[in-house]
Amino acid sequence: MFETLKVIGGEPFAISRHLRRLHTSATGLGLAAPNLDRVREAVSSVLEANQAVDARLRITLTGGLGPLGSNRDQTEPTLLVAVSELHLYSGVTKVVTVPWTRNERGAMTGIKSTSYAENVLALAYAHERHASEAIFANTVGNLCEGTGSNIFVGIDGRLVTPPLSAGPLGGITRELILEVVDVVEEDLPLEALFEADEAFLSSSIRDVQAISAVDDHVFDLAPGPLTKAAADALARLEAQTSDP
Numbered sequence: 001m002f003e004t005l006k007v008i009g010g011e012p013f014a015i016s017r018h019l020r021r022l023h024t025s026a027t028g029l030g031l032a033a034p035n036l037d038r039v040r041e042a043v044s045s046v047l048e049a050n051q052a053v054d055a056r057l058r059i060t061l062t063g064g065l066g067p068l069g070s071n072r073d074q075t076e077p078t079l080l081v082a083v084s085e086l087h088l089y090s091g092v093t094k095v096v097t098v099p100w101t102r103n104e105r106g107a108m109t110g111i112k113s114t115s116y117a118e119n120v121l122a123l124a125y126a127h128e129r130h131a132s133e134a135i136f137a138n139t140v141g142n143l144c145e146g147t148g149s150n151i152f153v154g155i156d157g158r159l160v161t162p163p164l165s166a167g168p169l170g171g172i173t174r175e176l177i178l179e180v181v182d183v184v185e186e187d188l189p190l191e192a193l194f195e196a197d198e199a200f201l202s203s204s205i206r207d208v209q210a211i212s213a214v215d216d217h218v219f220d221l222a223p224g225p226l227t228k229a230a231a232d233a234l235a236r237l238e239a240q241t242s243d244p
Contacts, residue, residue: 001025001113004204006086007055011242012043013204017172021112022061028111031063031077039079046081055083056205060114088205092212092222094131095146095201097190098122102145104138104167112169119147133201135214137190138167149203150174151211153188153196154226160184173202173234176244180233181226198224200231208234 003018012018019036026034039059047057060082064075100122108115122134126147133146145151145168152161161178163185164170177183193199198221199211208231210223223231237244 001029001111002058002060003112005057005059006088006204007047007052007057007083008238008242010047010053012047012057013238013242014172014176014244015040015043016243017175018059018204021170021172022059025111025113026061026077029063029113030072031061034061034077034079039081042079042081046083050083052083054086056086058082058084062114086205088207089132089209092210093133093201094213095133095135095211096126096129096131096215097193098125098134098136100136102136102138102167104140104144104165106167109167110164110170123147135190135193141190142166143188143190143193144168146201146203149201149206151193152177152183152200152202152226152230153193154198154224155192155196157226158184159226159230160186160188163187171202171204173204173207176237177202177208177230177234180237181230197221198227200227202230207231207238 001022003022005012005015005018019039023033060080062078063072064077066073126134133149135146136144138144143162144166150168150171152159161183162168166187193214194217198219201209210227212219212222
């Protein structure tokens with residue numbers, strides 16, 4: 001499993017929430033709960049060694065050494081912490097829907113694992129169509145998530161996002177947005193995305209990014225008022241604390 005954070009001014013943003021999710025993912029996979037104090041120490045050491053001020057930080061935790069195949073040995077987990085240059089998304093972006101679905105009832109639902117082959121294929125599909133993100137429906141045809149982002153839509157003055165029961169990963173930025181603005185968690189058919197007044201993506205690197213178009217449908221408002229309000233509220237929170 002892994003976590004991706006942005007580092008601003010030498011401080012990883014919302015690290016406590018990310019570590020809680022790392023713990024949830026590890027136990028969800030049947031691994032021993034990670035020592036989060038040791039993870040924090042590793043993060044601090046890597047940031048200091050690289051003199052990282054503004055950076056992209058990735059924490060990866062694996063089950064450690066194991067046999068060939070799908071069995072698991074009782075070995076110590078392997079922790080990897082890496083930093084790279086921070087490339088924040090800016091402006092508006094186009095997204096596309098993909099012909100594959102998320103399984104909202106799968107064993108990996110809600111776990112942020114390194115099993116990303118499906119996302120790699122979907123993102124390549126999006127890039128081939130000059131979009132930066134691919135949007136999945138779930139197995140019953142409801143709006144779910146992007147490959148590395150959550151999605152919000154504005155409908156008749158309401159800001160709506162799919163509930164976790166629809167299958168999306170519980171994004172940290174999604175979680176924060178739900179705390180700072182009024183959001184309704186509601187199942188929506190994928191088609192609602194084409195009928196919405198506005199829409200945006202959220203993630204630790206995107207923050208809030210307005211969607212300008214979905215497939216061939218262009219939004220008249222990008223960003224719209226609900227998108228702007230969410231972006232402003234999140235920016236105020238980030239200015240107040242590095243670990244909300």
